[in-house]
Amino acid sequence: MNDATRKPIRKAVFPVAGLGTRFLPATKAIPKEMLPIIDRPLIQYAVDEAREAGIEQLIFVTGRGKTAIVEHFDMAFELETTMKERAKTLELLEPTRIQPGNLVAVRQQVPLGLGHAIWCARAIVGDEPFAIFLPDELMIGQPGCMKQMVEAYGELGGNLISVLEVPQEEVSSYGVIAPGERRGAITEVKGLVEKPKREAAPSNLIISGRYILQPEVMRVLESQEKGAGGEIQLTDAMARMIGQQPFHAVTFAGRRFDCGSKAGFVEATLALALERDDMGADVRAMAHRLLGD
Numbered sequence: 001m002n003d004a005t006r007k008p009i010r011k012a013v014f015p016v017a018g019l020g021t022r023f024l025p026a027t028k029a030i031p032k033e034m035l036p037i038i039d040r041p042l043i044q045y046a047v048d049e050a051r052e053a054g055i056e057q058l059i060f061v062t063g064r065g066k067t068a069i070v071e072h073f074d075m076a077f078e079l080e081t082t083m084k085e086r087a088k089t090l091e092l093l094e095p096t097r098i099q100p101g102n103l104v105a106v107r108q109q110v111p112l113g114l115g116h117a118i119w120c121a122r123a124i125v126g127d128e129p130f131a132i133f134l135p136d137e138l139m140i141g142q143p144g145c146m147k148q149m150v151e152a153y154g155e156l157g158g159n160l161i162s163v164l165e166v167p168q169e170e171v172s173s174y175g176v177i178a179p180g181e182r183r184g185a186i187t188e189v190k191g192l193v194e195k196p197k198r199e200a201a202p203s204n205l206i207i208s209g210r211y212i213l214q215p216e217v218m219r220v221l222e223s224q225e226k227g228a229g230g231e232i233q234l235t236d237a238m239a240r241m242i243g244q245q246p247f248h249a250v251t252f253a254g255r256r257f258d259c260g261s262k263a264g265f266v267e268a269t270l271a272l273a274l275e276r277d278d279m280g281a282d283v284r285a286m287a288h289r290l291l292g293d
């Protein structure tokens with residue numbers, strides 16, 4: 001295998017240009033990625049997961065009305081000064097601190113699909129392998145999903161996607177893999193199809209919003225035609241790389257919450273609240289009360 005496909009993963013792309021129409025009116029003036037799961041905006045969980053995996057540079061693919069995401073990871077000078085004057089600790093702001101120069105925002109301008117969003121980051125990604133995080137998918141594990149993937153990447157190089165099993169009736173909402181040989185958590189990827197009909201799906205293993213890709217995908221995306229839903233699909237571009245470079249799936253050992261749906265958002269909030277030392281017991285008692293137990 002070409003050693004270039006084993007270069008360390010230092011950059012991550014976060015496509016965050018979506019309009020968030022499912023959460024209107026909450027998302028009229030606030031990006032959906034800024035909606036909080038308890039006291040952290042959704043985007044913070046993805047960024048924490050990236051940093052845990054050793055990723056240094058964050059590339060946000062944004063659009064109009066999404067500035068709050070960039071502000072969130074900027075230094076808030078007045079806030080910090082006022083807090084210091086009042087002798088308050090700045091510990092709660094710690095996860096929002098990014099090294100100067102390690103946050104880049106590019107604009108998608110037109111919503112042409114996930115593949116197009118990733119392609120918008122090509123100049124910043126350059127000639128390095130990179131990670132992608134879809135922040136709607138909240139992945140909770142120890143270690144986190146991307147760290148598990150980076151460990152697998154150290155062994156396999158090439159391209160990796162995280163997958164998980166869903167009931168067959170749900171496959172048509174996702175990208176689905178045609179699995180090859182399986183070894184523990186690693187499955188060889190023989191094919192990929194975006195939002196197949198239930199009957200045509202090659203498996204029930206779906207792409208769950210985390211990727212490690214080689215920079216060549218940017219060149220493939222350059223000529224990618226529209227696919228499912230009339231959008232330029234990342235899945236279609238990845239499918240064209242199979243056979244050219246190693247391509248594997250990692251089954252994530254952990255839990256995934258689909259925060260792109262309202263019910264999934266509530267589930268994530270409740271699950272994380274129940275686990276917290278500072279509020280778990282109270283929330284459990286409240287849940288019992290509400291359920292009339």
Ligand code: G1P
Nearest residue numbers: 114137174175206207208209235
């Ligand atoms: C996107 C991807 C799809 C993947 C899914 C995971 O779809 O295109 O392959 O399975 O994210 O959430 P979207 O949810 O944007 O329709």
